[in-house]
Amino acid sequence: MVSSDRWKATADVRVITVTNNKGGSGKTTMTVSLASAFAERGLRVLVVDLDPQGSATEWLGGGEAETGLVEYSKGGVRIADLVVASTTPGIHLVPASPSLVPSGESSRNETGLAIIRAFVRLPRYWDLVLVDTSATLGYLSLAPLVASDRVVIPVEPHALGLPGVASVIASIERARLRVNPHVELLGIVACRVTASIHAREVVARLRERFGSGVLEHSIRDSIQIAEAPALRLPITTYAPTSPVAEDCRAIAKELLDRLGDLESD
Amino acid sequence: MGDRPISSFEEAERAAFRSSTAATPGAFAASAIATGSVSDRPPTLGGDPLARFPAEPEAIRATVARSGRIPAASPSSAEPLPDPTPPVNAGTRTRRQPGETAPESLLRAPAGAVSVADDFFDGLVRQVEGDR
16 A cells, blocks of 8 residues: 555645435535534635536535636646635635546546545645535545545435445545545434434434444434525525524534544544 | 635645645646546536427327326316225335344445445556656
């Protein structure tokens, strides 16, 4: 194994990847909601949208960028041209860009490496960097694991949502073994939890299998999760006093507590 | 916290470059090596999202009706006919068994996930070492 410290992103910035190899698991909802809840707490947050669908970009009020991380990694783009302000104070955004999807089959690893290099180049300005990923198991979901400190796995409490969690945990293990021994699971978060028996049973099964890896708090299902993106506002801004907004804040606090615990290791 | 002007990013970026040789753009020269084993595919962007649906709703309705899923609409029978077929599991199960909701098989990584990750990470290592 090569020395992996060189892959590590800047030491003072916590890079947290939000990922699940299952579509519709709540990755973007979790990323945007956490970013907003962290910003409410006074943290400077950068959201990096690595999903070519650009949902986080849309949600936070950014447009599709002509240039992105891939160009930035090569040194031809200034950070000021890469980062845009979002609709929410305290949150900046690196929008999804066309270059995330290379035109040739052979370019995927190069693109993955360029993304990693871009993270290494990020200035030490933000307190937390949150990465929203593509659901597909491939370079867009694996490259962030090389540059990340921690991983959050949102999961919709459906039986078929579970293999995606197992897939990410396997990827984290492989990343730790081969390229980034620093990366760790920060938490598994049940997202869009309904009052159904099935949802409760799936969450119980997750706890049985992954123990304290599953956060105590979860995000309940709410129509406000669907409404907020249309106004390009995080849930905590769109419906600040709603129960689902409180869920987001509780999860942010729980994750920060965990980060604090980890920092003291 | 605060929203410092964007120019602050540039200052911080310059400081980062000065303090870390690993962060120089030349430290990681890209090569053409790639394993080609990962499976992300370009999404379909742009265009009319409804373009895939033919502009023949009646034809679709008739096709679906022939399949038995919904009755065909007609001027004389706007109300859907009741489906005489009972649900396949109606009255057969009243209580799930422990583990039935999420069997162990769903809590294991899908076959191939580990090899895809290994291929990608090993490809990165080879690429960086090849750059040296």
